[in-house]
Amino acid sequence: MNSVATSGAPDMQELFPYADGPRLASAAPDTGSIQLSWQNGDTTQLPWLWLRDHCACAECRHPQTRERLYIPLAPIADAPEMNVIDGHLRLTWADGHRSVFHxxxxxxxxxxxALPNVLPEASAWRDHFTPERIEHAAFLTEKGEQAWLTAILRDGLALLTDGPLVEEEVSRLAEKIGPQRATNFGARFDVRSKPNPNNAAYTAVGLALHIDLPNWHHPPDIQLLYCLQNGASGGESLFADGVRVVEALRAQDPSALRTLSETPIDFRFQDETHDIAVRAPLIDLNADGSLRELRFNNWIRDTLHLPVEQMNAWYHAYRTLWALFHSDEHQLEFTLEPGQMVAFDNRRVLHGRRAFDPNSGPRHLQGTYLDRDMLESRLRVLARQLH
Incomplete structure (x- = not known):
């Protein structure tokens, strides 16, 4: 693995590798800035205040935490003295402070x-999409874990296969990435039919496509479901990609997309001990129009409290989106086998299941949630380690 900074070179208190970049060739003063040129011909211009703000010495960056200590409030009125030595920039400021930049x-x-970024762009599912499959043994290696994380963040769905049939394996795998995200159902939950259920998942009925917990201000990001038993008749898993379907809705009925993305509605979960509610649009778009998140769950929609003149338009848009999600063109269906774990982006990829017969055999899944930040963090760390 390449070192972050070579011996004797300035240490910029940055863990992402940078030492392989070209050497600096020259530095020249400009109005309020410095013109920089590298030996490979690249050039740039950086303001004095930017350079002062990014000094990495022990006075300006905490040497243990790498956190910034300098506060860039005072303007820089005078040009620093500048030298390029051994391909690195050395500055002496008017107050005598010295900064060295690799x-x-x-x-x-x-x-x-663009700044270094190892995170993949979200990619809409294409026709005949099949999720990436990573063997359990491979996931336990750095490269296998990197492939799994990349698939989740890119496609929103990935399968882990050939895992052991032991309880809590889903927790052990999750905690390789980060802490489990707890909800009102706990940090780790069991999915099987049971008496007196407080959620449709704990019955044997079919589950239409949905996301989990849209009634939370921040619904869980990533869901993991680990299959321990699946001997029951039925119960096939269903998935659909929100990125693909929202683009299909935009093409088919842009007014429906505007309605669902601009009209907040109520979502609510209530039982004897919890009453968790939020009001938000069913589709949330980024500034560029791409999908940020979905809140699609028919069970947890609360009263549709809208002006009367908006209700029919909302129902029309909802019906159109429902039909797109549940069409054969957009649904992925497969049976989750014992020892397999499916992981998916809960705020992008809808999931559901066919009904199953609980008297035909046992069916037991264990699940948990992870924050997306933890997946992104782990992928960045692996990129550094595998560099």
Whole structure:
């Protein structure tokens, strides 16, 4: 693995590798800034205040936590003295403070280029999409875990196969990534039919496509479901990609997309000990129009409290989206086998199941949730370790 900074070179208190970048060739003063040129011909311009703000010395960055200590409130009125030595930039400011910048680090952070990013872009499912499959043994290696994390963040769905049939394995796998996200159902939950259920998942009925817990301000990001037993007749798993379906809705009925993305409605879960509710649109879009999250769950929709003149338009839009999600063109169906774990982006990929006969054999899944931040964090750390 390449070191972050070579011996004797400036340490920028950054764990992502930067030492392989080109050496700095020259630095020249400009009005309020410095013009930089590298030996490979690349150039950039950086303001004095930006450079002062990014000094990585022990006075400006905490040497253990790497957190910023300098506060960039005072303007920089005078140009620093500047030198390029061994391909790195050395500055002496008017107050005598000295800053040293690694040439590779500066090259990596030029304003003209994107910052390093190992996270994959979300990719809509194509026709005949099949989820990536990672063997349990491979997941326990850094490269296998990296492949699994990449698939989840890119496709919103991935399968782990050939796992042991032991309880709490879902918790052990989850905690390789980060702490389990607790909800009113606990941190780890069992999915099987039981008497006096407080959720449709704990019955044998079929479950239409949905996301979990849209009634929370921040619904769980990533869901893991680990199959321990599946001898019952029926119970096939169903999935559909929100990114793909929202784009299909945009093409088919843009007014329906506007209605569902601009009209907040109520979602609510209530039992003897909890009453968790939120009001938000069913579809939430980013500024560029791409999908940010879905709140699609027919059981947990509360009273549709809208002006009367908006109700029919909302129901029309909902009916159109429902039909798209439940069409054969957009649904993925398979049987989850014992020893397999399905993981999916709960705020993007809808999931459901066919009804099953609880008298035909045992069916037992264990599940948990993870925060997306933990998956992204783990993927960044693995990228550094495997660099």
């Amino acid at each position: 040439g590779g680090w500066l090259h990596q952070r030029r304003p003209e280029v």
